[in-house]
Amino acid sequence: MSNTDTLKNIAGTIVLAGAGKMGGAMLAGWLAGGLDAKRIVVVEPHPSDEIKALAAKGVRLNPKDAAAAETLVMAVKPQTFREAGPAVRPFVGASTLVVSIMAGTKIAALEEVCGGMVVRAMPNTPAAIGRGITVAVPAKGVSAAQRTTADALLRAIGSVEWVEDERLMDAVTAVSGSGPAYVFLLAEELARAGVEAGLPAELATRLARETVAGSGELLHRSDQPAATLRQNVTSPGGTTQAALEVLMAGDGLQQLMIRAIAAATKRSIELAK
Structure with missing residues:
Protein backbone atom coordinates (compact mmCIF):
# COMPACT_ATOMS: atom_id res chain seq x y z
CA MET A 1 0.00 0.00 0.00
CA SER A 2 1.38 3.44 -0.92
CA ASN A 3 1.68 6.19 1.65
CA THR A 4 -1.09 8.07 -0.18
CA ASP A 5 -3.44 5.12 0.31
CA THR A 6 -2.43 4.88 3.97
CA LEU A 7 -3.11 8.59 4.49
CA LYS A 8 -6.56 8.27 2.94
CA ASN A 9 -7.34 5.31 5.21
CA ILE A 10 -6.50 7.11 8.46
CA ALA A 11 -9.61 7.16 10.59
CA GLY A 12 -11.17 10.06 12.43
CA THR A 13 -10.14 13.64 13.08
CA ILE A 14 -6.52 14.81 12.99
CA VAL A 15 -5.66 17.89 15.06
CA LEU A 16 -2.54 19.85 14.17
CA ALA A 17 -1.35 22.08 17.02
CA GLY A 18 1.06 24.61 15.58
CA ALA A 19 1.13 25.49 11.88
CA GLY A 20 4.49 27.21 11.52
CA LYS A 21 7.10 26.10 8.99
CA MET A 22 7.29 22.46 10.04
CA GLY A 23 3.62 22.06 10.95
CA GLY A 24 2.62 23.85 7.77
CA ALA A 25 4.86 21.55 5.72
CA MET A 26 3.20 18.52 7.28
CA LEU A 27 -0.26 19.92 6.58
CA ALA A 28 0.65 20.60 2.95
CA GLY A 29 1.99 17.06 2.64
CA TRP A 30 -1.18 15.54 4.08
CA LEU A 31 -3.42 17.46 1.70
CA ALA A 32 -1.19 16.67 -1.29
CA GLY A 33 -1.35 13.01 -0.26
CA GLY A 34 -5.14 13.01 -0.44
CA LEU A 35 -6.11 13.39 3.22
CA ASP A 36 -9.59 14.91 3.40
CA ALA A 37 -9.27 18.56 4.50
CA LYS A 38 -12.58 18.34 6.38
CA ARG A 39 -11.04 15.86 8.80
CA ILE A 40 -8.22 18.21 9.79
CA VAL A 41 -8.39 20.70 12.66
CA VAL A 42 -5.63 23.32 12.99
CA VAL A 43 -4.96 25.05 16.30
CA GLU A 44 -2.77 28.06 15.58
CA PRO A 45 -3.15 31.44 17.34
CA HIS A 46 -1.22 33.26 14.60
CA PRO A 47 -2.12 31.54 11.31
CA SER A 48 -0.39 32.65 8.11
CA ASP A 49 -2.40 33.72 5.09
CA GLU A 50 -1.65 30.33 3.53
CA ILE A 51 -3.11 28.51 6.52
CA LYS A 52 -6.15 30.81 6.57
CA ALA A 53 -6.75 30.04 2.89
CA LEU A 54 -6.98 26.34 3.67
CA ALA A 55 -10.13 27.02 5.70
CA ALA A 56 -11.88 27.58 2.38
CA LYS A 57 -10.90 24.04 1.41
CA GLY A 58 -12.47 22.56 4.51
CA VAL A 59 -9.71 22.64 7.12
CA ARG A 60 -11.20 23.70 10.48
CA LEU A 61 -9.12 26.53 11.93
CA ASN A 62 -9.24 27.25 15.66
CA PRO A 63 -12.71 25.79 16.30
CA LYS A 64 -14.49 26.96 19.44
CA ASP A 65 -15.74 23.46 20.22
CA ALA A 66 -13.23 20.73 21.07
CA ALA A 67 -13.74 17.01 21.37
CA ALA A 68 -11.36 14.08 21.70
CA ALA A 69 -9.76 13.30 18.33
CA GLU A 70 -8.17 10.12 17.03
CA THR A 71 -4.85 11.91 16.43
CA LEU A 72 -3.12 15.05 17.72
CA VAL A 73 0.11 16.26 16.11
CA MET A 74 2.10 18.61 18.35
CA ALA A 75 4.14 21.02 16.22
CA VAL A 76 4.37 24.02 18.53
CA LYS A 77 7.71 25.48 19.60
CA PRO A 78 9.15 23.42 22.47
CA GLN A 79 9.48 26.47 24.70
CA THR A 80 5.72 27.15 24.43
CA PHE A 81 4.73 23.51 24.77
CA ARG A 82 3.43 23.68 28.36
CA GLU A 83 1.57 26.94 27.67
CA ALA A 84 -0.20 25.24 24.75
CA GLY A 85 -1.25 22.31 26.93
CA PRO A 86 -4.63 23.68 28.09
CA ALA A 87 -5.62 24.51 24.48
CA VAL A 88 -4.90 21.02 23.14
CA ARG A 89 -5.82 18.84 26.11
CA PRO A 90 -9.57 18.84 25.26
CA PHE A 91 -8.70 17.12 21.96
CA VAL A 92 -7.02 14.20 23.75
CA GLY A 93 -8.78 11.13 25.07
CA ALA A 94 -7.21 8.09 26.70
CA SER A 95 -6.67 6.38 23.32
CA THR A 96 -5.78 9.47 21.24
CA LEU A 97 -2.53 9.12 19.30
CA VAL A 98 -0.26 12.09 20.13
CA VAL A 99 2.58 12.61 17.65
CA SER A 100 5.17 15.18 18.69
CA ILE A 101 7.73 16.75 16.35
CA MET A 102 9.04 19.09 19.07
CA ALA A 103 12.79 18.88 19.56
CA GLY A 104 13.97 17.80 22.99
CA THR A 105 10.50 17.07 24.41
CA LYS A 106 10.48 13.71 26.13
CA ILE A 107 7.69 11.15 26.06
CA ALA A 108 7.15 11.57 29.81
CA ALA A 109 6.56 15.32 29.41
CA LEU A 110 4.14 14.71 26.54
CA GLU A 111 2.19 12.18 28.58
CA GLU A 112 2.06 14.63 31.49
CA VAL A 113 0.89 17.67 29.48
CA CYS A 114 -1.14 16.08 26.68
CA GLY A 115 -2.00 12.56 27.75
CA GLY A 116 -2.89 9.96 25.15
CA MET A 117 -0.66 7.43 23.39
CA VAL A 118 2.57 9.19 22.50
CA VAL A 119 4.95 8.94 19.56
CA ARG A 120 7.97 11.25 19.81
CA ALA A 121 9.51 12.22 16.46
CA MET A 122 12.47 14.29 15.30
CA PRO A 123 12.26 15.64 11.73
CA ASN A 124 14.70 18.04 10.07
CA THR A 125 14.34 21.17 7.96
CA PRO A 126 14.41 19.55 4.48
CA ALA A 127 10.90 18.46 5.46
CA ALA A 128 9.86 21.87 4.12
CA ILE A 129 10.39 20.50 0.60
CA GLY A 130 9.25 16.96 1.35
CA ARG A 131 12.83 15.65 1.63
CA GLY A 132 13.22 15.41 5.38
CA ILE A 133 14.29 12.44 7.45
CA THR A 134 12.35 11.78 10.65
CA VAL A 135 13.18 9.35 13.44
CA ALA A 136 10.29 8.27 15.68
CA VAL A 137 10.05 6.36 18.95
CA PRO A 138 6.75 5.04 20.38
CA ALA A 139 5.76 5.03 24.03
CA LYS A 140 4.68 1.77 25.59
CA GLY A 141 1.11 0.95 24.68
CA VAL A 142 1.11 2.52 21.23
CA SER A 143 -0.68 0.04 18.99
CA ALA A 144 0.52 -1.24 15.62
CA ALA A 145 -2.33 0.65 13.95
CA GLN A 146 -1.36 3.89 15.69
CA ARG A 147 2.25 3.39 14.68
CA THR A 148 1.10 2.97 11.06
CA THR A 149 -0.90 6.19 11.33
CA ALA A 150 2.07 8.10 12.78
CA ASP A 151 4.34 6.70 10.08
CA ALA A 152 1.99 7.82 7.29
CA LEU A 153 1.61 11.33 8.72
CA LEU A 154 5.39 11.72 9.07
CA ARG A 155 6.12 10.30 5.62
CA ALA A 156 4.25 13.24 4.13
CA ILE A 157 7.44 15.27 4.74
CA GLY A 158 10.07 12.66 3.84
CA SER A 159 11.56 9.36 5.00
CA VAL A 160 10.89 7.83 8.41
CA GLU A 161 12.99 5.58 10.63
CA TRP A 162 11.88 4.02 13.92
CA VAL A 163 13.82 3.27 17.10
CA GLU A 164 12.63 1.62 20.30
CA ASP A 165 14.99 3.36 22.76
CA GLU A 166 14.16 7.01 23.47
CA ARG A 167 17.72 7.64 24.66
CA LEU A 168 18.87 7.45 21.04
CA MET A 169 16.91 10.59 20.19
CA ASP A 170 19.67 12.87 21.50
CA ALA A 171 22.14 11.43 19.00
CA VAL A 172 19.45 11.51 16.31
CA THR A 173 18.99 15.21 17.00
CA ALA A 174 22.75 15.74 16.73
CA VAL A 175 23.11 13.86 13.43
CA SER A 176 19.97 14.55 11.39
CA GLY A 177 18.11 17.22 13.35
CA SER A 178 21.06 19.61 13.38
Missing part, protein backbone atom coordinates in the same frame (compact mmCIF):
# COMPACT_ATOMS: atom_id res chain seq x y z
CA GLY A 179 22.72 17.98 10.35
CA PRO A 180 21.44 20.39 7.66
CA ALA A 181 23.39 23.19 9.36
CA TYR A 182 26.60 21.20 8.96
CA VAL A 183 25.94 20.78 5.25
CA PHE A 184 25.19 24.48 4.84
CA LEU A 185 28.43 25.27 6.65
CA LEU A 186 30.28 23.03 4.20
CA ALA A 187 28.85 25.04 1.29
CA GLU A 188 29.81 28.26 3.11
CA GLU A 189 33.39 27.23 3.73
CA LEU A 190 33.84 25.66 0.29
CA ALA A 191 32.90 29.01 -1.24
CA ARG A 192 35.20 30.87 1.13
CA ALA A 193 38.10 28.58 0.24
CA GLY A 194 37.37 29.15 -3.44
CA VAL A 195 37.72 32.89 -2.94
CA GLU A 196 41.01 32.31 -1.12
CA ALA A 197 42.16 30.30 -4.15
CA GLY A 198 41.43 33.27 -6.41
CA LEU A 199 37.85 32.78 -7.64
CA PRO A 200 35.40 35.70 -7.78
CA ALA A 201 33.08 35.51 -4.76
CA GLU A 202 29.90 35.14 -6.82
CA LEU A 203 31.35 32.30 -8.88
CA ALA A 204 32.80 30.55 -5.83
CA THR A 205 29.43 30.73 -4.07
CA ARG A 206 27.58 29.31 -7.06
CA LEU A 207 30.12 26.51 -7.56
CA ALA A 208 29.95 25.54 -3.88
CA ARG A 209 26.16 25.71 -3.71
CA GLU A 210 25.55 23.64 -6.85
CA THR A 211 28.28 21.14 -5.96
CA VAL A 212 26.81 20.46 -2.52
CA ALA A 213 23.24 20.34 -3.85
CA GLY A 214 24.12 18.12 -6.80
CA SER A 215 26.23 15.77 -4.70
CA GLY A 216 23.39 15.46 -2.20
CA GLU A 217 20.98 14.57 -4.98
CA LEU A 218 23.43 12.00 -6.36
CA LEU A 219 23.75 10.48 -2.90
CA HIS A 220 19.95 10.42 -2.63
CA ARG A 221 19.44 8.66 -5.94
CA SER A 222 22.33 6.21 -5.68
CA ASP A 223 22.20 2.95 -3.75
CA GLN A 224 25.98 3.04 -3.29
CA PRO A 225 27.56 3.96 0.06
CA ALA A 226 28.91 7.48 0.45
CA ALA A 227 32.43 6.03 0.69
CA THR A 228 32.04 4.41 -2.74
CA LEU A 229 30.78 7.62 -4.31
CA ARG A 230 33.75 9.45 -2.80
CA GLN A 231 36.16 6.88 -4.17
CA ASN A 232 34.58 7.17 -7.63
CA VAL A 233 35.58 10.85 -7.72
CA THR A 234 39.13 10.22 -6.48
CA SER A 235 41.82 9.44 -9.05
CA PRO A 236 45.12 8.16 -7.58
CA GLY A 237 47.60 11.00 -7.35
CA GLY A 238 45.06 13.54 -8.57
CA THR A 239 43.66 16.80 -7.24
CA THR A 240 40.86 15.18 -5.24
CA GLN A 241 43.29 12.88 -3.47
CA ALA A 242 45.50 15.85 -2.57
CA ALA A 243 42.53 17.57 -0.91
CA LEU A 244 41.29 14.41 0.79
CA GLU A 245 44.70 13.78 2.35
CA VAL A 246 44.17 17.04 4.24
CA LEU A 247 40.52 16.41 5.10
CA MET A 248 41.16 12.80 6.17
CA ALA A 249 44.29 13.48 8.23
CA GLY A 250 44.32 12.46 11.90
CA ASP A 251 43.13 15.90 12.96
CA GLY A 252 40.83 16.31 9.97
CA LEU A 253 37.12 16.07 9.27
CA GLN A 254 36.51 12.72 10.98
CA GLN A 255 37.67 13.90 14.39
CA LEU A 256 35.97 17.28 13.96
CA MET A 257 32.66 15.59 13.16
CA ILE A 258 32.94 13.17 16.08
CA ARG A 259 33.52 16.10 18.42
CA ALA A 260 30.71 18.13 16.86
CA ILE A 261 28.15 15.32 17.16
CA ALA A 262 29.25 14.63 20.74
CA ALA A 263 28.78 18.31 21.61
CA ALA A 264 25.32 18.44 20.02
CA THR A 265 24.28 15.19 21.73
CA LYS A 266 25.44 16.52 25.10
CA ARG A 267 23.51 19.75 24.58
CA SER A 268 20.38 17.83 23.56
CA ILE A 269 20.55 15.86 26.80
CA GLU A 270 20.96 19.08 28.80
CA LEU A 271 18.01 20.80 27.09
CA ALA A 272 15.71 17.82 27.66
CA LYS A 273 16.16 17.88 31.44
Whole structure:
Protein backbone atom coordinates (compact mmCIF):
# COMPACT_ATOMS: atom_id res chain seq x y z
CA MET A 1 0.00 0.00 0.00
CA SER A 2 1.38 3.44 -0.92
CA ASN A 3 1.68 6.19 1.65
CA THR A 4 -1.09 8.07 -0.18
CA ASP A 5 -3.44 5.12 0.31
CA THR A 6 -2.43 4.88 3.97
CA LEU A 7 -3.11 8.59 4.49
CA LYS A 8 -6.56 8.27 2.94
CA ASN A 9 -7.34 5.31 5.21
CA ILE A 10 -6.50 7.11 8.46
CA ALA A 11 -9.61 7.16 10.59
CA GLY A 12 -11.17 10.06 12.43
CA THR A 13 -10.14 13.64 13.08
CA ILE A 14 -6.52 14.81 12.99
CA VAL A 15 -5.66 17.89 15.06
CA LEU A 16 -2.54 19.85 14.17
CA ALA A 17 -1.35 22.08 17.02
CA GLY A 18 1.06 24.61 15.58
CA ALA A 19 1.13 25.49 11.88
CA GLY A 20 4.49 27.21 11.52
CA LYS A 21 7.10 26.10 8.99
CA MET A 22 7.29 22.46 10.04
CA GLY A 23 3.62 22.06 10.95
CA GLY A 24 2.62 23.85 7.77
CA ALA A 25 4.86 21.55 5.72
CA MET A 26 3.20 18.52 7.28
CA LEU A 27 -0.26 19.92 6.58
CA ALA A 28 0.65 20.60 2.95
CA GLY A 29 1.99 17.06 2.64
CA TRP A 30 -1.18 15.54 4.08
CA LEU A 31 -3.42 17.46 1.70
CA ALA A 32 -1.19 16.67 -1.29
CA GLY A 33 -1.35 13.01 -0.26
CA GLY A 34 -5.14 13.01 -0.44
CA LEU A 35 -6.11 13.39 3.22
CA ASP A 36 -9.59 14.91 3.40
CA ALA A 37 -9.27 18.56 4.50
CA LYS A 38 -12.58 18.34 6.38
CA ARG A 39 -11.04 15.86 8.80
CA ILE A 40 -8.22 18.21 9.79
CA VAL A 41 -8.39 20.70 12.66
CA VAL A 42 -5.63 23.32 12.99
CA VAL A 43 -4.96 25.05 16.30
CA GLU A 44 -2.77 28.06 15.58
CA PRO A 45 -3.15 31.44 17.34
CA HIS A 46 -1.22 33.26 14.60
CA PRO A 47 -2.12 31.54 11.31
CA SER A 48 -0.39 32.65 8.11
CA ASP A 49 -2.40 33.72 5.09
CA GLU A 50 -1.65 30.33 3.53
CA ILE A 51 -3.11 28.51 6.52
CA LYS A 52 -6.15 30.81 6.57
CA ALA A 53 -6.75 30.04 2.89
CA LEU A 54 -6.98 26.34 3.67
CA ALA A 55 -10.13 27.02 5.70
CA ALA A 56 -11.88 27.58 2.38
CA LYS A 57 -10.90 24.04 1.41
CA GLY A 58 -12.47 22.56 4.51
CA VAL A 59 -9.71 22.64 7.12
CA ARG A 60 -11.20 23.70 10.48
CA LEU A 61 -9.12 26.53 11.93
CA ASN A 62 -9.24 27.25 15.66
CA PRO A 63 -12.71 25.79 16.30
CA LYS A 64 -14.49 26.96 19.44
CA ASP A 65 -15.74 23.46 20.22
CA ALA A 66 -13.23 20.73 21.07
CA ALA A 67 -13.74 17.01 21.37
CA ALA A 68 -11.36 14.08 21.70
CA ALA A 69 -9.76 13.30 18.33
CA GLU A 70 -8.17 10.12 17.03
CA THR A 71 -4.85 11.91 16.43
CA LEU A 72 -3.12 15.05 17.72
CA VAL A 73 0.11 16.26 16.11
CA MET A 74 2.10 18.61 18.35
CA ALA A 75 4.14 21.02 16.22
CA VAL A 76 4.37 24.02 18.53
CA LYS A 77 7.71 25.48 19.60
CA PRO A 78 9.15 23.42 22.47
CA GLN A 79 9.48 26.47 24.70
CA THR A 80 5.72 27.15 24.43
CA PHE A 81 4.73 23.51 24.77
CA ARG A 82 3.43 23.68 28.36
CA GLU A 83 1.57 26.94 27.67
CA ALA A 84 -0.20 25.24 24.75
CA GLY A 85 -1.25 22.31 26.93
CA PRO A 86 -4.63 23.68 28.09
CA ALA A 87 -5.62 24.51 24.48
CA VAL A 88 -4.90 21.02 23.14
CA ARG A 89 -5.82 18.84 26.11
CA PRO A 90 -9.57 18.84 25.26
CA PHE A 91 -8.70 17.12 21.96
CA VAL A 92 -7.02 14.20 23.75
CA GLY A 93 -8.78 11.13 25.07
CA ALA A 94 -7.21 8.09 26.70
CA SER A 95 -6.67 6.38 23.32
CA THR A 96 -5.78 9.47 21.24
CA LEU A 97 -2.53 9.12 19.30
CA VAL A 98 -0.26 12.09 20.13
CA VAL A 99 2.58 12.61 17.65
CA SER A 100 5.17 15.18 18.69
CA ILE A 101 7.73 16.75 16.35
CA MET A 102 9.04 19.09 19.07
CA ALA A 103 12.79 18.88 19.56
CA GLY A 104 13.97 17.80 22.99
CA THR A 105 10.50 17.07 24.41
CA LYS A 106 10.48 13.71 26.13
CA ILE A 107 7.69 11.15 26.06
CA ALA A 108 7.15 11.57 29.81
CA ALA A 109 6.56 15.32 29.41
CA LEU A 110 4.14 14.71 26.54
CA GLU A 111 2.19 12.18 28.58
CA GLU A 112 2.06 14.63 31.49
CA VAL A 113 0.89 17.67 29.48
CA CYS A 114 -1.14 16.08 26.68
CA GLY A 115 -2.00 12.56 27.75
CA GLY A 116 -2.89 9.96 25.15
CA MET A 117 -0.66 7.43 23.39
CA VAL A 118 2.57 9.19 22.50
CA VAL A 119 4.95 8.94 19.56
CA ARG A 120 7.97 11.25 19.81
CA ALA A 121 9.51 12.22 16.46
CA MET A 122 12.47 14.29 15.30
CA PRO A 123 12.26 15.64 11.73
CA ASN A 124 14.70 18.04 10.07
CA THR A 125 14.34 21.17 7.96
CA PRO A 126 14.41 19.55 4.48
CA ALA A 127 10.90 18.46 5.46
CA ALA A 128 9.86 21.87 4.12
CA ILE A 129 10.39 20.50 0.60
CA GLY A 130 9.25 16.96 1.35
CA ARG A 131 12.83 15.65 1.63
CA GLY A 132 13.22 15.41 5.38
CA ILE A 133 14.29 12.44 7.45
CA THR A 134 12.35 11.78 10.65
CA VAL A 135 13.18 9.35 13.44
CA ALA A 136 10.29 8.27 15.68
CA VAL A 137 10.05 6.36 18.95
CA PRO A 138 6.75 5.04 20.38
CA ALA A 139 5.76 5.03 24.03
CA LYS A 140 4.68 1.77 25.59
CA GLY A 141 1.11 0.95 24.68
CA VAL A 142 1.11 2.52 21.23
CA SER A 143 -0.68 0.04 18.99
CA ALA A 144 0.52 -1.24 15.62
CA ALA A 145 -2.33 0.65 13.95
CA GLN A 146 -1.36 3.89 15.69
CA ARG A 147 2.25 3.39 14.68
CA THR A 148 1.10 2.97 11.06
CA THR A 149 -0.90 6.19 11.33
CA ALA A 150 2.07 8.10 12.78
CA ASP A 151 4.34 6.70 10.08
CA ALA A 152 1.99 7.82 7.29
CA LEU A 153 1.61 11.33 8.72
CA LEU A 154 5.39 11.72 9.07
CA ARG A 155 6.12 10.30 5.62
CA ALA A 156 4.25 13.24 4.13
CA ILE A 157 7.44 15.27 4.74
CA GLY A 158 10.07 12.66 3.84
CA SER A 159 11.56 9.36 5.00
CA VAL A 160 10.89 7.83 8.41
CA GLU A 161 12.99 5.58 10.63
CA TRP A 162 11.88 4.02 13.92
CA VAL A 163 13.82 3.27 17.10
CA GLU A 164 12.63 1.62 20.30
CA ASP A 165 14.99 3.36 22.76
CA GLU A 166 14.16 7.01 23.47
CA ARG A 167 17.72 7.64 24.66
CA LEU A 168 18.87 7.45 21.04
CA MET A 169 16.91 10.59 20.19
CA ASP A 170 19.67 12.87 21.50
CA ALA A 171 22.14 11.43 19.00
CA VAL A 172 19.45 11.51 16.31
CA THR A 173 18.99 15.21 17.00
CA ALA A 174 22.75 15.74 16.73
CA VAL A 175 23.11 13.86 13.43
CA SER A 176 19.97 14.55 11.39
CA GLY A 177 18.11 17.22 13.35
CA SER A 178 21.06 19.61 13.38
CA GLY A 179 22.72 17.98 10.35
CA PRO A 180 21.44 20.39 7.66
CA ALA A 181 23.39 23.19 9.36
CA TYR A 182 26.60 21.20 8.96
CA VAL A 183 25.94 20.78 5.25
CA PHE A 184 25.19 24.48 4.84
CA LEU A 185 28.43 25.27 6.65
CA LEU A 186 30.28 23.03 4.20
CA ALA A 187 28.85 25.04 1.29
CA GLU A 188 29.81 28.26 3.11
CA GLU A 189 33.39 27.23 3.73
CA LEU A 190 33.84 25.66 0.29
CA ALA A 191 32.90 29.01 -1.24
CA ARG A 192 35.20 30.87 1.13
CA ALA A 193 38.10 28.58 0.24
CA GLY A 194 37.37 29.15 -3.44
CA VAL A 195 37.72 32.89 -2.94
CA GLU A 196 41.01 32.31 -1.12
CA ALA A 197 42.16 30.30 -4.15
CA GLY A 198 41.43 33.27 -6.41
CA LEU A 199 37.85 32.78 -7.64
CA PRO A 200 35.40 35.70 -7.78
CA ALA A 201 33.08 35.51 -4.76
CA GLU A 202 29.90 35.14 -6.82
CA LEU A 203 31.35 32.30 -8.88
CA ALA A 204 32.80 30.55 -5.83
CA THR A 205 29.43 30.73 -4.07
CA ARG A 206 27.58 29.31 -7.06
CA LEU A 207 30.12 26.51 -7.56
CA ALA A 208 29.95 25.54 -3.88
CA ARG A 209 26.16 25.71 -3.71
CA GLU A 210 25.55 23.64 -6.85
CA THR A 211 28.28 21.14 -5.96
CA VAL A 212 26.81 20.46 -2.52
CA ALA A 213 23.24 20.34 -3.85
CA GLY A 214 24.12 18.12 -6.80
CA SER A 215 26.23 15.77 -4.70
CA GLY A 216 23.39 15.46 -2.20
CA GLU A 217 20.98 14.57 -4.98
CA LEU A 218 23.43 12.00 -6.36
CA LEU A 219 23.75 10.48 -2.90
CA HIS A 220 19.95 10.42 -2.63
CA ARG A 221 19.44 8.66 -5.94
CA SER A 222 22.33 6.21 -5.68
CA ASP A 223 22.20 2.95 -3.75
CA GLN A 224 25.98 3.04 -3.29
CA PRO A 225 27.56 3.96 0.06
CA ALA A 226 28.91 7.48 0.45
CA ALA A 227 32.43 6.03 0.69
CA THR A 228 32.04 4.41 -2.74
CA LEU A 229 30.78 7.62 -4.31
CA ARG A 230 33.75 9.45 -2.80
CA GLN A 231 36.16 6.88 -4.17
CA ASN A 232 34.58 7.17 -7.63
CA VAL A 233 35.58 10.85 -7.72
CA THR A 234 39.13 10.22 -6.48
CA SER A 235 41.82 9.44 -9.05
CA PRO A 236 45.12 8.16 -7.58
CA GLY A 237 47.60 11.00 -7.35
CA GLY A 238 45.06 13.54 -8.57
CA THR A 239 43.66 16.80 -7.24
CA THR A 240 40.86 15.18 -5.24
CA GLN A 241 43.29 12.88 -3.47
CA ALA A 242 45.50 15.85 -2.57
CA ALA A 243 42.53 17.57 -0.91
CA LEU A 244 41.29 14.41 0.79
CA GLU A 245 44.70 13.78 2.35
CA VAL A 246 44.17 17.04 4.24
CA LEU A 247 40.52 16.41 5.10
CA MET A 248 41.16 12.80 6.17
CA ALA A 249 44.29 13.48 8.23
CA GLY A 250 44.32 12.46 11.90
CA ASP A 251 43.13 15.90 12.96
CA GLY A 252 40.83 16.31 9.97
CA LEU A 253 37.12 16.07 9.27
CA GLN A 254 36.51 12.72 10.98
CA GLN A 255 37.67 13.90 14.39
CA LEU A 256 35.97 17.28 13.96
CA MET A 257 32.66 15.59 13.16
CA ILE A 258 32.94 13.17 16.08
CA ARG A 259 33.52 16.10 18.42
CA ALA A 260 30.71 18.13 16.86
CA ILE A 261 28.15 15.32 17.16
CA ALA A 262 29.25 14.63 20.74
CA ALA A 263 28.78 18.31 21.61
CA ALA A 264 25.32 18.44 20.02
CA THR A 265 24.28 15.19 21.73
CA LYS A 266 25.44 16.52 25.10
CA ARG A 267 23.51 19.75 24.58
CA SER A 268 20.38 17.83 23.56
CA ILE A 269 20.55 15.86 26.80
CA GLU A 270 20.96 19.08 28.80
CA LEU A 271 18.01 20.80 27.09
CA ALA A 272 15.71 17.82 27.66
CA LYS A 273 16.16 17.88 31.44
